[in-house]
Amino acid sequence: MYTISEIDSIVEKSFLNLKIEGTPQSLYEPIEYMMGIGGKRIRPRLCLITYTLFSNLINKEVIYPSLAIEIFHEFTLIHDDIMDKADTRRNQLTVHKKWGDNSAILSGDVMSIMAYKYLCACEQDKMSALLELFTKTASQVCEGQQYDMDFESMPFITQEDYINMIGLKTGVLIACAAEMGAIMGGADEAVCKSLYNFGFLIGLAFQITDDYLDTFGNEQIFGKKIGGDIVNNKKSWLLVECIRLATGEKRTELNRIMAMDENQNAEKIASMQNLYVDLGIKESAKKKILEYHDKAMDVIRNIGLSDVQIEQLSIFAEQIIHREK
């Protein structure tokens, strides 16, 4: 079995060696840019981690499909950034900000196709299973994004709505990465499905961590401005919980904060942070993250994995929930 840092280095090297080339340059340059500005690469990492639980042979037939998941993910980010009118990502200008909406639409489109190209580099006898899983997942990610957009214009959504949405938008692709690795590694079907569920729950923990860091993270480490979700009244886990809990004076305070305009951003962020702390939401978010982490770990016990295999997944899961960026 490879160590996680060995896998990280394989993933990093693979991205460095990835040849994004083609003509016209105006189409491929934004893709190269987007793939180059980094990211946590957690999907290909998880894919190779679950793969190496079952096989030690890492070759292009395995690496390329793992990269396919990340390429698909990056494509969704480019299109999401257009829809969200986001100016920056990872401290860099977003693709549509740098090249315009049209180029961002089209470069994203070609990345989505590129994802299939890399996916199809898998071994022939795995192709059908991987394609079915990936294609179903890819549709669900789009569904999640549509729910996210629909929620923006709704005054009230429940935690169930929220979890359903992030399950689609974030959970299923991480789940897909985990299961794809297991399928390619030759794990039996029940184990593959358990690893899917593990990935899904880790994905939920990952997203709530993201929401938490957007409000309570360290700007220097997190790499983007703290409070973006608050400024945009984005229905994060924290805000959905706040809407659920705030009554009386707290509800008045919540409404006051949400009505603040863009000249009051600093005050808006500070006031909302205080309200979250007052209502115990800062703490309950952390608890919720831990809860999903624990559920994820429960899923992979008693399915026939060795302690060493479980430990490997546990290290990854810990990294996800204790991250600061």
Place this chain on the structure above:
Amino acid sequence: MYTISEIDSIVEKSFLNLKIEGTPQSLYEPIEYMMGIGGKRIRPRLCLITYTLFSNLINKEVIYPSLAIEIFHEFTLIHDDIMDKADTRRNQLTVHKKWGDNSAILSGDVMSIMAYKYLCACEQDKMSALLELFTKTASQVCEGQQYDMDFESMPFITQEDYINMIGLKTGVLIACAAEMGAIMGGADEAVCKSLYNFGFLIGLAFQITDDYLDTFGNEQIFGKKIGGDIVNNKKSWLLVECIRLATGEKRTELNRIMAMDENQNAEKIASMQNLYVDLGIKESAKKKILEYHDKAMDVIRNIGLSDVQIEQLSIFAEQIIHREK
């Protein structure tokens, strides 16, 4: 062998039976709309025509991949319409005009994935070949659209640039349809490649016919306003040829027409039509269409096809170049 009108009816029925469903409805409704407003379905028709040259068994394993090509094509139309800021298509509001840019981006994205889903309904032993061809083609279509956008801001392009662009934007997908049918029908590789080339050349004839009809078509039959390309100074085959040929007074006239603003649309269209006629471009466009048609027919002679098989392709080719809509 099926007659072409039998194939047409299979294609039409297949689209009627296509279940576009899923949640949220806000994501799938635009897709259903787009698939419902018709189109000439020439790609799935050609795919089934080439298939039935070699096999008489039409089942879902063949129909679904043929629909995949059309679904992909419709996806590109949705995104192209955003980029072109087009208000109508097939006499109906475009998706982005009806639901907004964000929904149009996302519905297009999910259609691109849906295309892969239907493609993968093919027989297992054909999957790898079909995926490779389709994925390469899909990237090329995006490249063609990028060239088309890039050309908009260029004062001058050559006929070679133009043919290269429409080859990518239109030719390769029709070529892909023709070859996919042949692959699924079990034709040998050389025949598959020849049918690809046939489709490609027919695709060029198809696009120049489109350009011709946009300027000289019958509005009632064509189904959209005549002169759209002229109004937008769109670098159609006619305009590229006009830029090449117009010198002296004609060049002055061309510049005068192209500089007209949106209050002079009717005059702009009439003047440009006259200039095209004066310079013989109306006639040379028709000749060029016939030239590509004849080249396409040449490609499929002497590759071992029977007269009956060639006749079938000839009927299709004639329909493409003699169409009025």
